[in-house]
Amino acid sequence: MLVFSCSEDADDNLDITLQQYVATTSFETGAVIACAASDISNEAVLTFFYPEPGATNTRFYQTETIDVDEADFSNYTQKFIDSDPIFNGALRRFSQITDTDSWIIITFELDGEIKISNPIRTKIATKPTLWEDIITIDQTQSQMPLFSWQDNVAGDNAIYFQVVSDSQDNLLSGTYTNQNQFQYYKLNNVVLNITPNTPPILDTGVAYNITLMDVSLDNWVNVVTLNKSFIAE
Known part of the structure; x- marks a missing residue:
């Protein structure tokens, strides 16, 4: 973050x-x-x-x-x-x-x-934010999970924001992509990176969280997946 x-x-x-x-x-x-x-x-x-x-x-x-x-x-x-x-x-x-x-x-x-x-x-009266889990996690590549989600699920998408955090709520990586996927520790499709330092390698068998925001061109969040937990493999 x-x-x-x-x-x-x-x-x-x-x-x-x-x-x-x-x-x-x-x-x-x-x-x-x-x-x-x-x-x-x-x-x-x-x-x-x-x-x-x-x-x-x-x-x-x-x-x-x-x-x-x-x-x-x-x-x-x-x-x-x-x-x-x-x-x-x-x-x-x-x-x-x-x-x-x-x-x-x-x-x-x-x-x-x-x-x-x-x-x-703001669109609280006209298009309230959806709070739901829309993320799929592929851990084929060890310690580098691939997060993906349905593109433009609520319409009006301009960019996606992802945060990977640990169980103490520390931000490990904060990234923006135009595509509906992001792989931890890779920046090939990242258009904006607010990660403060090089993110740490995930420890296998340890719980982490992924948060996703689907953001419109006028900066309203259409969909939020908040702190979805996963065990790093």
């Missing part, structure tokens, strides 16, 4: 719109990896992001409705909510009880610049 600093302290002296926040500061768009899903009960929107090492002052911005220009930063106001670590902090997650669709942008500061995610279109 790693050592990093992620401060979310609210500063009442800061302007609350994203446009005001970036008006006098250098910024980079598309520079925060983030997506959102409805939770398993479809009562909350979960917004996930990758906090790069050294990132500070993480912020959550949101539009009031879905019917606005998502590229116009003046439509986004800051919401003062905290994020929680997942995979022991390799990723983080905002949780917000809501039944209304909106646009979300996550920002943080890094290397003297504001980093900005692409807009995330």
Whole structure:
């Protein structure tokens, strides 16, 4: 998904719109990896992001409705909510009880610049996330399981995100593919890799987990398979 600093302290002296926040500061768009899903009960929107090492002052911005220009930063106001670590902090997650669709942008500061995610279109009201096991595991090659799944099972797929973790919830590898398969320890079809170091060789006879997210072009998660357990062979 790693050592990093992620401060979310609210500063009442800061302007609350994203446009005001970036008006006098250098910024980079598309520079925060983030997506959102409805939770398993479809009562909350979960917004996930990758906090790069050294990132500070993480912020959550949101539009009031879905019917606005998502590229116009003046439509986004800051919401003062905290994020929680997942995979022991390799990723983080905002949780917000809501039944209304909106646009979300996550920002943080890094290397003297504001980093900005692409807009995330939440679809809790129109296309709730499916939480189901869609993964098949082939362990023909020892210690290098091949994970595969039905392509575009819910429609609207743009990319797939995979996390292999251990029983202590430590992220071992975090990868994105365009294809509906991923083999542990291989990067031949990986288009984005957020694994902090070379992933360890899996120990045979030991339990591990695989998590999969099927993500749309507007960064909504269509399907989640969460922490499917397997024994490495």
